[in-house]
Amino acid sequence: MYSAVELKELTIKPKINDISLEVLREFYEIFLHPFIYTYTIAQEDRVKTVALRFNTWNFCHLLGVETIAKRTVKYSELHNYRGEDGWNNVKNGTLDIRHLKNLNKKKFLSVKAKYVYFYLIPSLLETPLAVNYDKSKVMPPTNIDCELLFYSTYDNAVIHLGLEKEDEEEFYFPRTFFVEKLNKPEDKDIYIDNQEKIVVSKENRIIML
Template identity: 50%
Template sequence: MFRAEELCGLSIKPKINDIDLNVLQDYYRKFLNPFVYQYDIIEGKKQSSIQLRFDEANFCHLLGIESIVKYSVPKKKICNYKGQGGWDFIQNSGLCFNDLKKINKSKFKSVKAKFVYFYLMTDIVENPVAVKFKNQNVDPPTKIDCDILFYTKDENAVIHLGIKKDEVLGYYIPKTFFVEKLGVSGIDSYIDKQKKIIAKKKNRIIML
């Protein structure tokens, strides 16, 4: 079983049996959650600055935990698989992949790629390639809700991190994380018709 520190140095994706939910949570806790990422966004002649933070409450949604259990656990227990409640539940209960498989095996398999590619999250935020995202530009249109899509390529897959400004919090949060296998065409429909922008990491500040 890999430790969180080892995930950062991997050159190929881990096998699902070499990681677990507590490892991914520890990776998030140590290498994403403590920091404020500052970027300059350059769009043609227009330039702006944004801040991105990885709050504990974003973790379950990025990994699709709620989507695995949604129709398989009582509604009153859904709070254990999303938001801050989900983060706390994973930490306190030791919830693991086997537990999620027992709840809904087929749904677990459908989001498995998120788990094995999660180790690339630090690479994506350190050296982002970016597009300004509009869901109507995807064919067919998608319900994905984000302002900017960071992405990186790994073998025959594109790993995406969608971020959006939270108007209440006043900074950007990670809204979606997904993996798209590239077919014969080699085209990723999520970025193909989007406007390319430059996201230049300016700073990474540790929050006290």
């Protein structure tokens, strides 16, 4: 089983049995949560600055934990699988991969790639490609929605981090994280194809005070 630090140093993706939900939480706590990332986005004749932060309440959502629990646990218990409660339940050992598999193995397998590729998020944040994302341009139709979509290709997969502006806040937050497998060289990523490409440059990574 890898530690969070070992996970950060990997050059090939881990096997699902070599990681745990708690290790991914520690990874997030060490390498993502403490920082504010700032980017300059150039789009036609306009330039804007985006500041991104990773809150603890985003963690479970990025890994699809609530999605696995939906329709399996009572609605009144869903809070245990999302937000701060979900974060704390991973930290105290109540939530782990075995528990999620037992809840809904089929749904867990459908989001397993999130867990395996999660370690690449810090690398993605260093040199992201990006589009202005419009879900109405995705075919077949999708529920995945965000304002900006950062992405990068690793081997035969594209990892995506969707960003959204917090209500009445200056910061963006990670709304979605997902992986699209490309089985053939000619395969197109439906989430990037037909979208408006933008140029993103990372300016800074500072520790939140």
